[in-house]
Amino acid sequence: FGFWKLFNHIKAREIAMTSPVEMEYNIDIGAPSSRVAGWAMSFLYRTPDLGPTGVSGAVVVEDEQRMTVISIGFQGGYGVKQVTERVGLLKQQLENMANCELAGKPRALFYNGPEVRSAKRWGEVQIPIRKIAPREKSAPTDTVEKTPTS
Template identity: 35%
Template sequence: MSASLPHEFPNPTPPGAIEVKEYPEYRAVTYSHSGNVQQASQVAFNPLYRHISTNQIAMTTPVEVRYLDGLSTEVTTAQTAEVSFLYPNRDIWPQTLTDEVKVTDYPPMTVVSIGIQGAYSWSNYEQHLQRLQGWLNEHSEYVISGPPRRLLYNSPMTPEASKLSEVQIPIAGVNP
């Protein structure tokens, strides 16, 4: 990883592993993209980078992409994705904020996560999202509590085969 994780964030899930993880509250700057969600992270990069540069906020890893239209990977119609650069800690507040982005505080969450090594391709996302859905089908003690997200840990200059990412689905325990 080329940058540090936000305060109290867990380490990335190892490639191929599936695990349940707890995330603390965190603050992020977010760009909302409507259209082809496969392009969301590329479209969002410049406005997000301008924000952290202008406000002298340290770059962290990962970049977070939330797919707000749920578990569907169908991309023939316009969908919405939110792409976020995560602040190093929740005590930071920007001096300058443009209409392109918003600053959001996210509550703690529990997720089921699968680690990935390789390209940040849409097919890689789809394949690993399906594996998580299969895992959830076998673990009825959990229910889905939010839209899926992808965590991207490496810079665009990292060779495709070396890139690390995760696909995650927020979950909650089922009360007996």
């Protein structure tokens, strides 16, 4: 349903359909396994001058903030399983990055339309991150008990 609302929005404004289609997923990254609780679909305008921001019927047009992501590409269908598997891989990668932390919801970028066979489609899953002070491993400390002397 979301696709057609977006498609009609850009068609009415004579905006060419751009690639990719963005899907933002509501996934609890901290959970042992990734499950999708909801999603939002977006078309990305090529330039900000294609239209004003604001609400237009069922569509919200907004500017995206710059972001830094880690990502992984894939070939195949655009199902939730493809996304959740890659979110798991990215989560493992993020755990190994001592100077970064999660900074937003996972998203997927889908580059091909329905005319491309599922097995040939190309997509990408991203997790927004931000730099932090490097996490230090705790060094073992020797505990010494001192008894007060009189």
